[in-house]
């Protein structure tokens with residue numbers, strides 16, 4: 003089982019360490035190095051239509067899962083209670099479908115906001 007640590011920071015440090023999830027509340031962003039070990043930087047914005055973080059005082063979870071479709075590794079995993087749970091990679095069809103759903107979700111959200 004792979005675990006990760008977390009750090010609440012004001013600014014994301016220039017040099018990131020593997021296995022640490024950096025959370026900046028002022029910028030509503032979470033940054034970490036890809037958990038597959040390829041060390042690519044994964045930036046996940048926090049918003050009602052992007053990612054949400056759960057901190058229970060001891061551990062951190064991120065929702066939804068992280069799909070690094072733009073990386074060579076194509077890794078897909080969940081960060082749940084300081085643990086990395088790798089799941090099946092998505093097929094090209096699933097990626098397209100996922101992006102469509104994401105757009106729809108954002109469309110609904112921004113329309114609501116504008117009302």
Ligand SMILES: [Zn+2]
Nearest residue numbers: 036038040075
């Ligand atoms: Zn990777």
